[in-house]
Amino acid sequence: MAAFCVEVADRAGVCYGVERALRMARDAGLAATGRVHTLGPLIHNPIVVQDLAASGVEVADSLDDVESGTVIVRAHGVVPEIVREASDRGLEVLDATCPYVKKVHRAAERLVSEGYRLIIVGEPGHPEVEGILGHAGPGAVVVSDPAELPTMEIGGKVGVVVQTTQTAEALSAVVAALAARTGELRVINTICAATQERQDSAAKLASRVDAMVVVGGKNSGNTRRLAEICRDRCPATFHIEDAAELESSWFAHARVVGLTAGASTPPEHIDRAVEALRSIGEGLEA
Structure with missing residues (x-):
């Protein structure tokens, strides 16, 4: 004993989004006649990324590292301009963005189009957050903690989305701090189930x-x-x-x-x- x-x-x-991205990347590696790259690590797991590289699915830090073939958009998503640029260069694009991340993109776009100042609760610099910012356009800001709010100018209409992997506690803390400072606060909880x-x-x-x-x-x-x-x-x-x-x-x-x-x-x-x-x-x- x-x-x-x-x-x-x-x-x-693994969640559904990661499982889907891995399946897409492995299938692309098997089917492709040319080179296959992911734009940045497909997922945040170095061992998996090494295994993919060994099977022919390499990591490209940017589109400048890809001359031809197939590029796979990582599960975290990217800014829209990168997808357009890849297509313009004649590259085949496979979008492995997690469907739940895409929901955040749509929510951010909707809030901005309705005139809300957008606040993203998330980790600054994280690839998913950078992608959300790209869909939100100028004016959106990222905060990870209520302590980051006092120096920020906050308008009458504020909309909030959240990085899919954040905790409910982190979202609640920022929302509670915002509630006393806004005339209208709309929160879309985009934490993945x-x-x-x-x-x-x-x-x-x-x-x-x-x-x-x-x-x-x-x-x-x-x-x-x-x-x-x-x-x-x-x-x-x-x-x-x-x-x-x-x-x-x-x-x-x-x-x-x-x-x-x-x-x-x-x-x-x-x-x-x-x-x-x-x-x-x-x-x-x-």
């Missing part, structure tokens, strides 16, 4: 285990937020990208170890982590 048992969160790992489900499931599991493992890219915003949520409830929380990073000393006194994974973590990465944890547990028992 192992020294500890391993329990995986009810909701963990899959994100909320993973966060809720991780929080519930982390509240009752001795140690918690979060699997996914260190550059993944939604995975980092999962780690933060788990660490608030279970101080012995460890964020890894690969099962090889696990250390037996982390679990020396654990009886139950929980595991969750970000929305850009494929099932096989979760399986490898579970197998490695069980091996560690058996070693500690011996």
Whole structure:
């Protein structure tokens, strides 16, 4: 019997948008007669990106790095100008933007067209947020925390959208701060349901285990937020990208170890982590 048992969160790992993007990229790599590039990493998971590159789907930092063939728009989306430019250059464009991200684009465009000053609750500089800004046009601003609002001029009509992988708490905090400062406030909650489900499931599991493992890219915003949520409830929380990073000393006194994974973590990465944890547990028992 192992020294500890391993329990995986009810909701963990790849979401629909990531699964769709991966399927599109892998199919393109198999079918293409020319070179295939993604515009930036397809998803925020370095291991997956390396695997795609090995199968012929390379990463291009910009369109200037692509001379011909197929370009795939990453799951996070891009500004509209990039898609138009790619088409103008004669490149085949596959749009793997997550459908839920596209909903944010449409919501941002609608609010701006109706005369609202747009505020995006999200992580400045994140590719998804940059894409939303591109669809919102000039005048939109990004905030991640209510503390960023006091120095900002806020008009009578304010509209709010939110990065799909943000927490409900982050959105609520900004909205509460805005409510006292606007004549009209319209909020469109664009947090992805899959994100909320993973966060809720991780929080519930982390509240009752001795140690918690979060699997996914260190550059993944939604995975980092999962780690933060788990660490608030279970101080012995460890964020890894690969099962090889696990250390037996982390679990020396654990009886139950929980595991969750970000929305850009494929099932096989979760399986490898579970197998490695069980091996560690058996070693500690011996």
